[in-house]
Amino acid sequence: MNFDFTDEQIMLRQTTKQFVDKEINPFIQKWDREGAFDPAIWTRLSELGLMGVCIPEEYGGSGMDYNSLAIVCEELERGDTTFRTAVSVHTGLNSLTLLQWGTEEQKQKYLTPQAKGEKIGAYGLTEPGAGSDVASMQTTAVKEGSYYVLNGQKTWISLCDQADHF
Numbered sequence: 071m072n073f074d075f076t077d078e079q080i081m082l083r084q085t086t087k088q089f090v091d092k093e094i095n096p097f098i099q100k101w102d103r104e105g106a107f108d109p110a111i112w113t114r115l116s117e118l119g120l121m122g123v124c125i126p127e128e129y130g131g132s133g134m135d136y137n138s139l140a141i142v143c144e145e146l147e148r149g150d151t152t153f154r155t156a157v158s159v160h161t162g163l164n165s166l167t168l169l170q171w172g173t174e175e176q177k178q179k180y181l182t183p184q185a186k187g188e189k190i191g192a193y194g195l196t197e198p199g200a201g202s203d204v205a206s207m208q209t210t211a212v213k214e215g216s217y218y219v220l221n222g223q224k225t226w227i228s229l230c231d232q233a234d235h236f
């Protein structure tokens with residue numbers, strides 16, 4: 071079996087590395103101190119196809135494989151954990167779940183804009199009394215007419231103040 075990176079993956083690593091060196095590293099200390107960052111970063115990540123790197127092209131992604139997502143995460147993490155977390159939650163936890171389990175309608179409505187980076191996805195598992203122990207989750211979603219009424223508490227939710235989809 072050949073475990074070498076493909077030419078496409080090597081290029082992807084180079085692109086992500088350059089992006090981190092030029093557009094994240096010079097500003098990260100300032101953003102860290104201020105507790106905020108320039109939201110234009112999302113646009114740049116989207117333009118480079120990094121918000122849906124392993125999502126099929128038919129759903130707005132770059133159509134690469136899971137190793138490619140790992141490469142992107144590795145290079146982002148080299149700069150700072152913030153954007154690695156953002157991309158791995160948005161793509162790995164949210165978008166890949168939609169790809170695997172979503173209906174076609176959900177994929178069109180939620181996955182496609184996420185893969186293009188037009189909408190940001192978050193993932194809400196952890197609660198004050200439940201993290202790894204998923205079965206202890208207390209939050210409920212009860213359908214009332216055409217809406218779900220949510221009740222409960224969440225904690226540690228990355229991008230909770232930025233995301234469009236949870």
Ligand SMILES: Cc1cc2nc3c(=O)[nH]c(=O)nc-3n(C[C@H](O)[C@H](O)[C@H](O)COP(=O)(O)OP(=O)(O)OC[C@H]3O[C@@H](n4cnc5c(N)ncnc54)[C@H](O)[C@@H]3O)c2cc1C
Nearest residue numbers: 155159193194195196199200201202203225226227228229
């Ligand atoms: C930077 C950051 C970002 C995060 N972003 C998100 C997010 O976007 N969405 C989200 O939902 N959560 C997020 N989390 C929360 C994270 O997913 C939880 O911390 C994780 O689920 C662990 O849950 P817990 O903290 O309740 O720890 P616990 O589940 O209480 O675990 C505590 C310890 O017990 C061990 N343990 C747990 N169960 C077992 C078992 N059955 N057998 C043996 N050992 C066990 C664990 O390995 C751990 O060492 C984030 C956390 C961090 C630090």
